[in-house]
Amino acid sequence: MPGISQPQPPHAVYIHIPFCTNKCFYCDFNSYVLKDQPVMDYLRALDHEMELTTLQTPPGEIKSIFVGGGTPTVLSPQEMEFFLNSVRRHFPHWANDLEFTMEANPGTTDREKLAVMKAGGVNRVSFGVQAFQNELLSGIGRIHNTDDVYKSLDNARAVGLDNLSIDLMFGLPNQTVEMLDYSVTKALELGLPHYSIYSLKVEENTLFHTMYQKNQLPLPNEEDELKMYLLLMERMKRAGYKQYEISNFGKPGFESRHNITYWRNEDYYGLGAGAHGYVARQRHVNIKGVNPYVEAAKQGFPRLEQFEVSREEAMEDFVMVGLRMLDGIRKADFYAQFDENLQQVFAEPLHKMLEAGLLEAHEDHGGYRLSERGVLFGNEVFAEFIDVLTA
Template identity: 75%
Template sequence: MSKLQQQPARGHQGSHRTQAVYLHIPFCTNKCFYCDFNSYVLKDQPVMDYLVALDREMELTVAINPPGQIKSIFVGGGTPTVLKPNEMEYFLKSIRKHFPDWADDIEFSMEANPGTTDLEKLTVMKEGGVNRLSFGVQAFQNDLLSGIGRIHNTDDVYRSLENARKAGFDNMSIDLMFGLPNQTVEMLDESITKALALDLPHYSIYSLKVEENTLFHTMYQKNQLPLPHEDDELQMYLLLMSRMKEAGYEQYEISNFAKPGLHSRHNMTYWLNEDYYGLGAGAHGYVGRQRHMNIKGVNAYVDGVEQGLPRLDVNPISKEEAMEDFLMVGLRVMKGISRTHFEEQFEEQLDEIFAKPLHKMVSAGLLEVTEDGYCLSEQGILFGNDVFGEFIGSITS
């Protein structure tokens, strides 16, 4: 699951009903060395009990906050495609039962790992309404893949994509990573070449972050993690931006590239600071300017649903926090933030509320003024975290 799918965006209050759904399947065949997501190795897990509990959480959720017409559904993990065909069928029927009103052009994405997607399972997914697949490929060098704990090899990637096309999928995305241990600029260049040869509509390309509670963090602390030099990592990012642009892909967000009109609509929900349901163990959700996080453990989540909504944490979000988040997440998108959109959400003037940090970032050459707001400059893209950091606490502290 990508970082942004895990991070809160503090939804806003509005008269319209929620139109986006995130569902979490926390099972994996194994744990990757860099992964700090809420995921558990599949062996001996009560999968069907979990899916029944998830069905119940959906039922409770829509009873309290009835949905609008659903425009996007995203199933992340874990690895949702470790579900067996019969489990997958049950799960997809649950979604359709509780969220029956789908937009004609709904985007229904599911994360998939190469090596866990045979034709039978993909056919069940297609028949259940899934119409977009996001494959976690990460690299096209088998040594690098085994070095980060992935179970698939490059042959699995080609076979999975071939199976997906046979099952009728044409809207597909792959994730790549850079800044991996022992990765060189040349290796990333080769991965991009092989990825582009697949001629897919969408690519997500993330830099490795060494997170706590991962094997990589332990190795890093012992000085046993051979990460690329910072200069090489910068070269990797510059390379991928120029290569994707040359190939006709629009960089519509810091880590995401798409053919015109084929960006991830679900992720835009987060970046536009809009409401979405978050369902499943450890899932985050934002509805009516209230943020929640669910109980993380599989058995604890199943038990929790028996008592009601399986909440670990619920936070009402102040208008000021929501405004800060609007800038923080919105500036990730290349076209930037809109004064009009800000005013619609908050009935306040963007330039008045954030006059000081906006002026500072424009003066530093990291933000540019657009027709209706602000966007990252070319330099700002490289120092995005510094820019976002300027707005955290700028009106709440």
């Protein structure tokens, strides 16, 4: 109708490739061992979901694309080319500075495949390295070794991909503070523009959860895990990396723009088996299994569920995910999204966390961020904002 402005289409696209060479012991992501999987059927179903999605919400300029998994780089060069052509066809308007990230497992990226990725528009690769000790890698079910890491990074650079990131993990079984220190040293020697360093979470429906229940998982104690986190924060800062989110460190200008979309609670397309999407305050979750997803996509949208996010829930999400970033949240951004005053809506939890010294006001009093101590207790801070408005 005249006079009513249409909501802007998302600027970000998440696409899920659910195949892996094997299932890691800690992984609860929607992933399936590649052997005997109907990969091309899946890619065609994904192409159809893209078609339906872009008919329903025509895309404007796309600023970030993130392909996660699983391990997207288990696709063959031919499968990869088909997939990337699909993406380009359905989302044709790319920003000049588009960030197009693909997750990769060391050992699954030869030069031919990386060249296909680069030709298809991928300009950022995130490698799941996790540790630089082979005994730790085999202990968490990874099938690569440290030699594969160096080879994969060399291959990426050889085809002109130099916006590279690696993931590391701490709090792993049998990992000591010294072992993490060694991994951080080896990681920093690579001189990459970005690092993600996560603590292990023992999730249900994983081998580690079963072992944990049986008291067979030799995890570091809480004191050592805290030492690990303090150590990695200090070392990354000393090496010139900005900690811009609880688990993420980057050189200036190399922060993950796609992930910042999530942390700012902005809209994004979500495509593929088990993928989540968020468009115009509608959240959806896709069917998880590969064959059920393929069958459902033939009939229409392959949804497991779709629901409207209430205004109150969106406000809570804004604060909880926004505070993950070390720059925190801005009152002006909250007002722009909700036409309400952040301090009034969340008066009680803000006051409580400020008094506890876990939050602090920005220097210009334009918003809030985690304090230095609050970074260590982020989950406790976020919990204060859950169900404040929706209970």
